[in-house]
Amino acid sequence: MIYTVTLNPSIDLVVEVANFQINQINRIERERKFPGGKGINVSRVLNTIGVPSVALGFIGGFTGAFIQGALESEGIQTDLVKIQEDTRINIKLKTGKETEMNAQGPALTEQNIRELYKKLESLQQGDFLVLAGSIPPSLPKTFYSDLTRMYRTRGVKVVVDAGGNVLAEVLQNKPFLVKPNHHELSDLFGVAIKTFDEIISYGKKVVEMGAENVIVSMAGDGALLFTNGEVYKASIPKGEVVNSVGAGDSLVAGFIGTYAKEQNFSKAFQMAVASGSATTFSEDLASKEKIDFLFDQVTIKKI
Template sequence: MIYTVTLNPSIDYVIEVEDFILDKVNRIGKDDKFAGGKGINVSRVLSNLNIHSKALGFIGGFTGEFIKNSLDATENIETSFINVSEDTRINVKIKSKEETEINGQGPVICNASLQKFYSKLECLESDDVLVLSGNVQKSIPNDIYASIIRKYKAKGIKIVVDTTGESLLSSIKEKPFLIKPNKHELEEIFDTKLTNLKEIIFYGKKLIKMGCENLIISMAGEGALFINNKAVYLGKVPKGEVKNSVGAGDSMVAGFIAEYLKTRDFYNAFKFAIATGSATAFSKDLCTKDKAYELLSLIEVIKIS
């Protein structure tokens, strides 16, 4: 079983405005509402690939009910959320000549709710995959991902982490199976500016030495890197019109897990990760299975070392 954790889910309210202007009344041309949050995005892409997963996290109020109902009924995703007293947040994505995002803060998570969440993890078994995605809100211990990895990695569970800052750094020390920073996040970790591929690989290898087993670095139009102790692969993205910058990284995580569990091959998993990430970037919503496989044959992966 694949479990995804989204500590701070959201409704992603996506609105299209032909020419968004500040300090003016803007008319919406089209709008959509999606269950959002990085772990939920991973579950949604896995569902599109016909792979079952269970979504965990915290929801509250009418917005939380929308998320649960959307995943259960529309997306066919099993959920096991903890209900909290405050409403789940709404994130507004404005698509115009440029993209603008306005993200809510989300509910405060009390200790009792956190303990209920921990109890949900007790069912994990050795052949399961656990995906910990998204930032950790202030009401939750910043090292929660590291604590979870420390406990469940010992049981043989493969743990994937996609977060930033101190949460990521503390997680790396616990040796997760996979992390997926982008180039900008890699620069933030080492407080440096990366100007070429050689530098990106150098700092990627430093993360491997710090503890993580496998690493994907997404670099937008420049492609992506896969690094572990045995190899470095460079993957080039196919050409296409970028319609969506939200969820491409989460789609890469889902694609990698899906293919790795099927083939146990890092090369194939990385290649399919690029296909799913690109398919989302070229779509208005998260990628479909057909779109991912359509792009797969166009992707070139080179072994650098």
């Protein structure tokens, strides 16, 4: 089974305003709301490609009830910890360009954290654990690295999608997969990575630091997979960029969902890039039809 953890989920409220003006009343022309958070996005795309998962994390109040109801209506299994404060709402304002306003989120109690650990006890050897997104201030900064160390020793394949110091610490505990983009790769090593050869060089260093597998996403320039001592490059299908939110999460879902079923790194990488691209070309997360349409347009080449 695949378990996703979203420590600070949200309702993503997307509003479109044609001519936004400060200090004026602005009429919203269109609005949509989705359950948000990186782990939740992974569970939603896994569900789209027919792979079951369990969504773990913290929810509270009427906003949390919306998220749980939305996930369950899509057929996604949840095992969420109920907290006292309301789950946050993030606003994405589209007015020619896109502006994001992200809330801090609720505080977590020691009891909340203990409940999450108790739910994680059901993980068994061969399961996948996806840790994605930022770590709230209520939790120790080592939360992901602690979980990676704990569950890797139990035979669980831990996937971490985070950047900065969190990624650096996690690598010491040998996660199954990490997915930095090229900007996060630069931040990890404190250097300006500008060329394709430099990305390959530093991607290999991430493997040397402890990751079993590494995917480096490079926006319109494709993606690289580092696995079993080899490097593979994936092309990106052509299409109109509509939405950047959730593309990386979709890539993670496409990869682990396919690998869990077929144990084939090349096909998993192809599905990862097709899924990420399908979300980029959509208003919400990728649909099955769009992923299938783009799959054959993704080419994988060993470098």
